[in-house]
Amino acid sequence: MTLITDRPGAGTARPYRFPQVVRRTVAGGQVVAAHLPGQNLAVALLLLDAGASCEPVGKEGLGGVLAKALEEGTAHRDATAYALAVEGLGTELVTGLDWDSFQVSVQVPVDRLSAAVELLAEAVRTPKLDPEDVRRVRDDEATALRMDWANPGPRADAALRADLFGADNRWGRPMYGDPDSVTGLDVEDVTVFHSQWFIRPGTLIVAGDLERIDLDALGAAAFAGAGGGPVDRGGPIEVPLHNGRRIILVDRPGSVQSTLRLGHPSPHRAHPDHVPMTLAGTVLGGAFTSRLNHLIREVRGYTYGIRGDFASSRRFGRFAVSSGVQTAVTAPALVEAVGEITRTQVGGVTEDELAVARSWRAGQLSVELQSPRSIASALTTLVVHDLPDDYHARLRESLLAADVAQVSEAAATHLHPEALTLVVEGDAAVIRDELTAAGLAEVIDAG
Amino acid sequence: MPDSGYPWPIETTRLDNGLRVVVSEDRTAPAVAVNLWYDVGSRHEPDGQTGFAHLFEHLMFEGSANVAKTEHMKLIQGSGGSLNATTNPDRTNYFETTPAEHLELALWLEADRMGGLVPALTQETLDNQREVVKNERRQRYENVPYGDAWLRLLPLLYPPRHPYHHATIGSMADLNAADLGTFQDFHRTYYAPNNAVLTVVGDASPAEVFALADKYFGAIPAREDIPTAPDGRNVPATGQPVTERVTGDVPAPRVYVAHRTYPFGSTGYDVLTVLATVLGSGRGSRLYQRLADGERLAQPDLVGAYGVDLAHAPAPLIVTATARPGVSAERLAAGLSEVVDELVTVPVTATELDRAKALLSTAWWRQMSTVDGRADTLGRYATQFGDPARAGGRLPAWLAVTSEQIAEAAAEVLGACDRVTLTYLPEETP
Numbered sequence: 001m002t003l004i005t006d007r008p009g010a011g012t013a014r015p016y017r018f019p020q021v022v023r024r025t026v027a028g029g030q031v032v033a034a035h036l037p038g039q040n041l042a043v044a045l046l047l048l049d050a051g052a053s054c055e056p057v058g059k060e061g062l063g064g065v066l067a068k069a070l071e072e073g074t075a076h077r078d079a080t081a082y083a084l085a086v087e088g089l090g091t092e093l094v095t096g097l098d099w100d101s102f103q104v105s106v107q108v109p110v111d112r113l114s115a116a117v118e119l120l121a122e123a124v125r126t127p128k129l130d131p132e133d134v135r136r137v138r139d140d141e142a143t144a145l146r147m148d149w150a151n152p153g154p155r156a157d158a159a160l161r162a163d164l165f166g167a168d169n170r171w172g173r174p175m176y177g178d179p180d181s182v183t184g185l186d187v188e189d190v191t192v193f194h195s196q197w198f199i200r201p202g203t204l205i206v207a208g209d210l211e212r213i214d215l216d217a218l219g220a221a222a223f224a225g226a227g228g229g230p231v232d233r234g235g236p237i238e239v240p241l242h243n244g245r246r247i248i249l250v251d252r253p254g255s256v257q258s259t260l261r262l263g264h265p266s267p268h269r270a271h272p273d274h275v276p277m278t279l280a281g282t283v284l285g286g287a288f289t290s291r292l293n294h295l296i297r298e299v300r301g302y303t304y305g306i307r308g309d310f311a312s313s314r315r316f317g318r319f320a321v322s323s324g325v326q327t328a329v330t331a332p333a334l335v336e337a338v339g340e341i342t343r344t345q346v347g348g349v350t351e352d353e354l355a356v357a358r359s360w361r362a363g364q365l366s367v368e369l370q371s372p373r374s375i376a377s378a379l380t381t382l383v384v385h386d387l388p389d390d391y392h393a394r395l396r397e398s399l400l401a402a403d404v405a406q407v408s409e410a411a412a413t414h415l416h417p418e419a420l421t422l423v424v425e426g427d428a429a430v431i432r433d434e435l436t437a438a439g440l441a442e443v444i445d446a447g
Numbered sequence: 448m449p450d451s452g453y454p455w456p457i458e459t460t461r462l463d464n465g466l467r468v469v470v471s472e473d474r475t476a477p478a479v480a481v482n483l484w485y486d487v488g489s490r491h492e493p494d495g496q497t498g499f500a501h502l503f504e505h506l507m508f509e510g511s512a513n514v515a516k517t518e519h520m521k522l523i524q525g526s527g528g529s530l531n532a533t534t535n536p537d538r539t540n541y542f543e544t545t546p547a548e549h550l551e552l553a554l555w556l557e558a559d560r561m562g563g564l565v566p567a568l569t570q571e572t573l574d575n576q577r578e579v580v581k582n583e584r585r586q587r588y589e590n591v592p593y594g595d596a597w598l599r600l601l602p603l604l605y606p607p608r609h610p611y612h613h614a615t616i617g618s619m620a621d622l623n624a625a626d627l628g629t630f631q632d633f634h635r636t637y638y639a640p641n642n643a644v645l646t647v648v649g650d651a652s653p654a655e656v657f658a659l660a661d662k663y664f665g666a667i668p669a670r671e672d673i674p675t676a677p678d679g680r681n682v683p684a685t686g687q688p689v690t691e692r693v694t695g696d697v698p699a700p701r702v703y704v705a706h707r708t709y710p711f712g713s714t715g716y717d718v719l720t721v722l723a724t725v726l727g728s729g730r731g732s733r734l735y736q737r738l739a740d741g742e743r744l745a746q747p748d749l750v751g752a753y754g755v756d757l758a759h760a761p762a763p764l765i766v767t768a769t770a771r772p773g774v775s776a777e778r779l780a781a782g783l784s785e786v787v788d789e790l791v792t793v794p795v796t797a798t799e800l801d802r803a804k805a806l807l808s809t810a811w812w813r814q815m816s817t818v819d820g821r822a823d824t825l826g827r828y829a830t831q832f833g834d835p836a837r838a839g840g841r842l843p844a845w846l847a848v849t850s851e852q853i854a855e856a857a858a859e860v861l862g863a864c865d866r867v868t869l870t871y872l873p874e875e876t877p
Contacts, residue, residue, distance in 0.1 A: 002666035003562045005513050011548035014477030041812045083730035090805030150698035256585045288520040301578025304586045324586045356525035363527010367544045371816040
């Protein structure tokens with residue numbers, strides 16, 4: 001044999017360092033920056049307390065329409081001139097929305113950052129919002145959602161969310177809205193949402209070579225003309241678990257796969273069990289060698305992939321498993337997935353599995369946090385969840401320190417296989433009888 | 448204006464068995480990217496064996512002489528690393544990024560599957576991964592609207608027996624027919640050190656990497672006479688436009704216009720790259736301005752144009768748009784063709800050119816902003832052009848493209864008489 005048979009051990013670990021964080025108050029807003037010496041690219045991201053949670057019930061998708069409308073011209077130039085100005089710098093406005101925040105960012109070679117931030121602020125603070133443009137953007141957004149909802153997934157996601165959190169609540173409805181909710185928006189909804197949420201200063205996140213960046217000038221540009229006090233973010237929401245399992249069937253005639261979304265509510269982001277829960281989720285469904293992916297993909301060959309995790313925002317969280325499985329094996333795949341969730345809840349994790357999970361999560365902090373974009377995203381986490389500058393270093397320590405007892409305890413406490421909602425989006429005529437016969441739960445047709 | 452798109456050091460060596468090793472040291476982060484390009488892709492597949500190069504890529508994660516099934520994933524993730532592999536018509540690449548202290552583990556794992564896969568390959572593993580790949584095909588191509596566009600475009604662009612005629616994912620029939628012996632032979636034939644480039648970028652020195660490469664890969668024997676793929680460089684123009692219409696479960700009419708252009712790496716393809724950006728990237732692009740904003744024929748989020756970076760034959764340019772409600776496929780297709788045709792007749796302005804170059808500069812530096820992005824780039828240039836340092840020339844070459852060159856290229860390769868048009872139409876609702 002020509003190969004070396006013995007697996008090499010690890011060399012000496014280099015010390016982990018998150019980039020130096022700089023925080024300062026400028027022109028009534030906060031600037032939070034990370035120094036990336038020698039980096040050619042820089043990212044600036046304006047973070048506003050204007051997440052999907054701010055949208056009134058029935059007005060889902062408002063933030064998304066406003067995001068697009070920002071680029072339809074400003075107080076200073078029309079849409080085409082604006083696009084040419086931004087893209088002439090080599091960037092595009094990238095907008096993002098989650099439950100907790102609205103983000104708009106630019107990524108450019110560092111010498112163009114200040115010009116890019118000026119344009120970003122121009123769109124966010126002084127968009128034209130011409131009624132005709134707003135209506136057209138709304139119609140385009142509704143069409144775009146209709147296109148997206150023709151794919152497998154969005155309908156299943158919506159059914160799960162509504163069943164977990166209640167469709168009477170904003171957080172029980174799709175984060176980006178649905179085609180109907182967006183169609184129902186009017187111009188005033190958009191302009192009022194802008195004046196309520198997009199004039200507040202917010203936080204400017206900057207990741208780049210700070211020796212070549214003037215943070216005060218960037219902050220002054222980002223916060224010029226902004227005003228308004230802090231926003232009441234609300235406390236964590238108590239979401240009750242269901243008393244039993246249920247299967248919700250979303251019909252997709254002719255589908256060659258069934259899209260699975262399994263889930264139940266779980267704690268919010270600031271819960272003290274955050275780290276052991278993350279690790280329990282990693283063992284069950286996060287790593288490639290997780291229990292779910294190993295059994296359903298690597299042993300059974302039912303799917304291209306299956307994953308599960310705990311995800312959380314400031315006010316609520318959920319545990320969810322997602323996959324697409326061949327239609328013919330829908331019922332056995334569901335049975336085995338529920339089986340692995342139950343086994344993890346009852347029996348906890350092993351040291352061998354946990355060793356992979358904790359090293360992977362800790363190592364990812366070195367491996368994944370390289371680009372200005374990923375560093376900006378890490379800074380955003382600090383701001384949204386009120387975390388200290390050394391959070392990532394401390395997170396690394398607590399990941400590496402978590403033991404089998406803690407993680408098994410988190411699995412026992414926070415997994416609820418008996419309260420799972422099992423959403424199946426597939427060819428109902430083909431799979432309904434098998435789902436009923438599987439005996440996991442009553443089968444309900446999605447409304 | 449940068450002199451080079453690659454301002455980091457590059458050192459190379461070649462082991463006695465022919466393995467080329469490329470190292471680019473950068474101590475900024477305590478991470479190291481390991482990347483292997485094997486010069487084998489779906490262009491090497493004969494009739495009846497479509498999808499084999501990609502299915503084989505899956506088998507490379509299922510164990511080798513000293514590594515148990517799925518242990519590869521477990522060891523890399525268990526070291527804090529990220530990993531994956533991809534197959535395309537040209538090549539297959541395998542890569543992991545780990546904290547720097549696990550460099551040696553990554554090299555050991557890669558060497559073990561380069562030199563010791565065959566003894567570990569079992570029928571059970573093949574059967575399992577065949578099912579996984581069939582599910583990948585269902586998930587990515589069959590179960591989503593327009594998902595099979597790429598599968599339809601390739602045979603329209605490239606004639607039978609051309610190496611790019613069939614898609615990398617392969618056909619269900621061929622995947623079902625795959626037998627173990629074929630895969631054992633596939634490994635023996637193509638997975639040789641002299642058919643690969645090993646690239647390491649990040650927190651490691653060239654001397655250290657060269658020594659480790661020799662230690663782990665040095666004894667794997669070279670293979671003589673690795674067969675080449677069919678030559679696809681000359682694709683005779685037919686002079687006949689090709690159209691295909693598909694009626695199916697799609698939410699709106701969509702049109703793809705495609706052309707064979709120039710091979711990736713050529714001056715012509717650099718021109719094409721800038722042309723595609725002028726045509727279809729961003730809100731300032733011609734497609735957006737004309738079809739999404741101007742005539743309002745197309746949905747704004749779904750217009751685009753891009754080249755597919757393939758090096759062994761004239762690479763495709765794909766241009767696409769999806770109709771707004773009430774707009775017919777015919778009207779959209781006519782609009783799309785008109786904008787493409789105007790690349791010959793309406794000169795690209797300095798503003799358009801500057802915009803495209805600025806966007807391409809950012810895209811280039813984004814690829815360079817991580818060690819894994821750099822490693823894959825160096826592996827590509829070493830494999831396809833024999834010299835990783837040629838990567839540094841790409842960005843300057845884009846920035847040197849002129850408006851005249853774009854018009855010339857459009858006249859040469861984007862003619863209406865040599866155009867492929869693929870149209871999707873929603874089924875009539877009863």
